[in-house]
Amino acid sequence: MIKLWCGGRPISAVEALVFDKDGTLANSHSWLAQLARQRAQVCVAAVQSQFGDPASDLLSQILASFGVRPTGLDPEGLMAVGTRQANQAAVLDLLLQAGYPAQGWATWVADLFDAADRNLAPKASHTPPFRGTQALLERLQASSLKVGVLSSDSPMHVEAFLQTYGLMAWVDGWQGTNPDDRPKPHPALLYRLCDRLAVSPQATVIVGDSGVDRQLALNAGAAGFISVSEAWGRPAVEGAEWVLTDWDDLQVLPAGPFA
Incomplete structure (x- = not known):
């Protein structure tokens, strides 16, 4: 050996x-932090479009669930170590806790992630x-x-x-x-x-x-x-x-x- x-x-x-x-x-890490912000923003915008103004702290809650801190990305957070599915599940949990209806959200969040990802594609080049x-x-x-x-x-x-x-x-x-x-x-x-x-x-x-x-x-x-x-x-x-x-x-x- x-x-x-x-x-x-x-x-x-x-x-x-x-x-x-x-x-x-x-x-x-810097690209993942940027992607996390894009995903959080499109999710909050979708909630606002569908249901009106969301809770004022929804954006910060989503970012925190991704592991985005004021100082940057938590190397142990979901964006750094988790799968795409784990990050989507974190958003779904927050939306359900906030009282939004569960039906259709899994597909919706997946589509919103896709939209955010396209803004920063291709990943490898970044x-x-x-x-x-x-x-x-x-x-x-x-x-x-x-x-x-x-x-x-x-x-x-x-x-x-x-x-x-x-x-x-x-x-x-x-x-x-x-x-x-x-x-x-x-x-x-x-x-x-x-x-x-x-x-x-x-x-x-x-x-x-x-x-x-x-x-x-x-x-x-x-x-x-x-x-x-x-x-x-x-x-x-x-x-x-x-x-x-x-x-x-x-x-x-x-x-x-x-x-």
């Missing part, structure tokens, strides 16, 4: 690294890789280590990101999340990806930017979790076994025992 150093500390018995996308490989990402993936690919990407984003957006920035050649397998999939931190999608990579989950290390990614590693019985940190716009995830300050902190070692 390949052996790695991470931040000067060894990681032994590793077959694969599986990376989160948004906030880990892709610099997406969410470039963090500095050094391609060099890291090339370095890892040059070893016999398997490299995977597992994201709560849709398969379409995962593929578009990898294709847009020429990263597909350096990735052995990737997995997005469809509406009927059990999302992270449930380990089902990780197990599916590991099967395609022909590696054991117990010999796979997860690299991510949220507690959801750490919990995924725990739920799957993975070899550990590496957290990104301040260079990615957030403090290290609590409980991470290893912490990156820069992609150069990950170094591949030749096979053999650690000194």
Whole structure:
């Protein structure tokens, strides 16, 4: 098995690294915050058009449910770590709590999200890789280590990101999340990806930017979790076994025992 150093500390018995996308490989937080505001605004405008003036705090409530704070996007919030369906469900819950009729709202909110998304499309062009990402993936690919990407984003957006920035050649397998999939931190999608990579989950290390990614590693019985940190716009995830300050902190070692 390949052996790695991470931040000067060894990681032994590793077959694969599986990376989160948004906030880990892709610099997406500012775009996600902008998208959250667009979605919240179109939802409030639709309520106003259909039912008259909504409660004065409806916009702020929707933004808070998405994890948008005055200082920016919460890296542990729904927009950062949740699926599209989870964000839609948060809006539906707020509308039902406010007393609006339930019938038809699920389809309506989905359509409103689509309208907001079109204003900021295509996503990939607005969410470039963090500095050094391609060099890291090339370095890892040059070893016999398997490299995977597992994201709560849709398969379409995962593929578009990898294709847009020429990263597909350096990735052995990737997995997005469809509406009927059990999302992270449930380990089902990780197990599916590991099967395609022909590696054991117990010999796979997860690299991510949220507690959801750490919990995924725990739920799957993975070899550990590496957290990104301040260079990615957030403090290290609590409980991470290893912490990156820069992609150069990950170094591949030749096979053999650690000194």
